[in-house]
Amino acid sequence: MADIKQVAIVGGTHGNEFSGVYLIRRYQRQPELLQRQSFHAWTLFANPQAFAANKRYLDADLNRQFRRDDLDNPSLSNYEQSRAKVIDSVLGPKGSPHADLVIDLHNTTSNMGPVLILTQAGDFYNQLAAYVKMQMPEAVISCDEDHLSAEEHRLLCTTGRYGVIVEVGPQPQSVIRQDVLEQMHSMTQHILDFADLYNRSELPELPTEVEAFRYLHSIMLPLNEQGERLGMVHKHVQDQDFKAIQPGDPIFTLFDGGEIRYEGDSVVYPSFINEAAYYDNNLAMSLNEKVTLKISS
Amino acid sequence: MADIKQVAIVGGTHGNEFSGVYLIRRYQRQPELLQRQSFHAWTLFANPQAFAANKRYLDADLNRQFRRDDLDNPSLSNYEQSRAKVIDSVLGPKGSPHADLVIDLHNTTSNMGPVLILTQAGDFYNQLAAYVKMQMPEAVISCDEDHLSAEEHRLLCTTGRYGVIVEVGPQPQSVIRQDVLEQMHSMTQHILDFADLYNRSELPELPTEVEAFRYLHSIMLPLNEQGERLGMVHKHVQDQDFKAIQPGDPIFTLFDGGEIRYEGDSVVYPSFINEAAYYDNNLAMSLNEKVTLKISS
Missing domain, CATH: 3.40.630.10 (Zn peptidases)
Known part of the structure; x- marks a missing residue:
């Protein structure tokens, strides 16, 4: 090299x-x-x-x-x-x-x-x-x-x-x-x-190894058919970047008072939660998995 | 009335x-x-x-x-x-x-x-x-x-x-x-x-009374003669809105490593510290005095 x-x-x-x-x-x-x-x-x-x-x-x-x-x-x-x-x-x-x-x-x-x-x-x-x-x-x-x-x-x-x-x-x-x-x-x-x-x-x-977060995909804010926002990031998720979200955990609060829960089947770790620059595209956060990088000596 | x-x-x-x-x-x-x-x-x-x-x-x-x-x-x-x-x-x-x-x-x-x-x-x-x-x-x-x-x-x-x-x-x-x-x-x-x-x-x-913060004036970020910023809000002041600043306390950190201290002769209480919307005018924060509002019964 x-x-x-x-x-x-x-x-x-x-x-x-x-x-x-x-x-x-x-x-x-x-x-x-x-x-x-x-x-x-x-x-x-x-x-x-x-x-x-x-x-x-x-x-x-x-x-x-x-x-x-x-x-x-x-x-x-x-x-x-x-x-x-x-x-x-x-x-x-x-x-x-x-x-x-x-x-x-x-x-x-x-x-x-x-x-x-x-x-x-x-x-x-x-x-x-x-x-x-x-x-x-x-x-x-x-x-x-x-x-x-x-x-x-x-x-x-x-x-x-x-x-x-x-x-x-x-x-x-x-x-x-x-x-x-x-x-x-x-x-x-x-x-x-x-x-x-x-x-x-x-x-x-x-x-010999180091913990890392590997990007999986992004998720969008809840929208109606006209593309208007119906809710916001749940206050229990706000500011909790890289903290585990379990299946069934609430991730969005709807403006009408309801909640949306995470429906995946495994633990994920969010990042870029409520990033201002991503609002144009209504992206709510990125989801990651925890991985271990192996270090060669 | x-x-x-x-x-x-x-x-x-x-x-x-x-x-x-x-x-x-x-x-x-x-x-x-x-x-x-x-x-x-x-x-x-x-x-x-x-x-x-x-x-x-x-x-x-x-x-x-x-x-x-x-x-x-x-x-x-x-x-x-x-x-x-x-x-x-x-x-x-x-x-x-x-x-x-x-x-x-x-x-x-x-x-x-x-x-x-x-x-x-x-x-x-x-x-x-x-x-x-x-x-x-x-x-x-x-x-x-x-x-x-x-x-x-x-x-x-x-x-x-x-x-x-x-x-x-x-x-x-x-x-x-x-x-x-x-x-x-x-x-x-x-x-x-x-x-x-x-x-x-x-x-x-x-x-019978309530504590309030009365606006005095705003202060600007340190600038050179060309209007370029020479420093930023000191990290000990960042996020400390409405917390006392004593005469002599550091309020700005200069990009060259120096500090600027508050030179007023009495305690003041900052607000709008590092407000993004005020950067266009290079306003660093507002300063307030603590006052007591009297309540008529």
Whole structure:
């Protein structure tokens, strides 16, 4: 396996998620925070236009524009589709990338804490997860490792040879919370440390396995036939990201006073509960299963 | 003093504050929740266009358009300035209003809990505050009673003979939290109960005084000469709405690592700490003094 030589740290992929924007500004002012012995690290401000407009995006969600086929399609031409092609030319091109590791910085309004999201499977990712969890026990590992090939993935970070998301919440859109900014900085620093130790074959002894939450599917708010919302996330589920939901547990409260219970046949673990950015699509939360990632030594 | 005969409950003055929108929808479906013996109560959806756009407003903040002079000025013609004139014709006209009591429903991203905001001084308001606090001890009373005459006030609720704001947080913009919706419903019901008991001279024995927070002024985030933010709300202040700030306490953390301390010469109590909607103007928080409202029997 080749070394990690180029590391890109990306902020502002969503213009109203402020922590990443302010963290890369800090790294630009204090480049020593990015310096490691074995690689070159640099920053990219993905969507300054959306940040200036104080919106998630201008025309379309930038973090859904990175399928290889879409990047190769010049008729996909709105602002974010165009910006994605530029970013791919800088970090990628996807499939033969300039960046060996892309760290994309995000916020959520959900009570998820500091989350490391892995987009692919492999020893590198599992060792990274184990290292981050060892350094930062409050970190949560989330994975979505075998649903899509890198070619098919729509996420910005999949332009790199390796790509991860640092997702920290709860933080309202268009706000900077010091605690959230510090958690994002800590996790990013641990990832940089890992890559350097990995390159130099100086990783500490890692645990043999690490707990992670593997994405299953998203569920929608209850809607009527006209698409109007009939209810909301149940108050017993609100803020309980990554806490078990048992079959039969209430998950929605209807505005008419009723409840909807979870009808699956096994325990699931929710994430992105009541995320503001997902209301446009009436997504209520993501559901995950708990898995164990095995660490090769 | 004449009776309260007409009560208007207003939701959606800001289009991305969802609790009020969903609460007035509930009251439209269940009008028995508004019915009281001694008055007629009805609902108004103040800015459905902004709600449809999932924004605070389209052109200008609707809740700043209700100065009498502005309402009388036809050249103030953008969407919210026009809508304000229509709302004044329904609830007001200010100075000789149709509505005896206007209850305007709002959310904040700040950790303020359920807050009753009084916009003017007087026995009615003080008795209302005492009654609400008696029924709902977790409620906070906020007042801004002698800075502006009703004529000069820019707030929607000042169109009525009496006007109050029910302000509940924390809730991210464009999200419905069940706990916040229930607090807003409870406080609104207590206000309606009060008005009915007041009309019928059947108020219970009220305390002789009630604690409130009186608005002093707002303070801005630290900025450089180009207007760029140099820091953020200190993590020891974040979420500590209505908790004392002593002279010398840190209030901002600078991105370069420094701190800014509060330089006033007396204790103050912050509110609207890190409110997302105030970032456009770089407002960091409001400062209040603690006061005692005297209740006439």
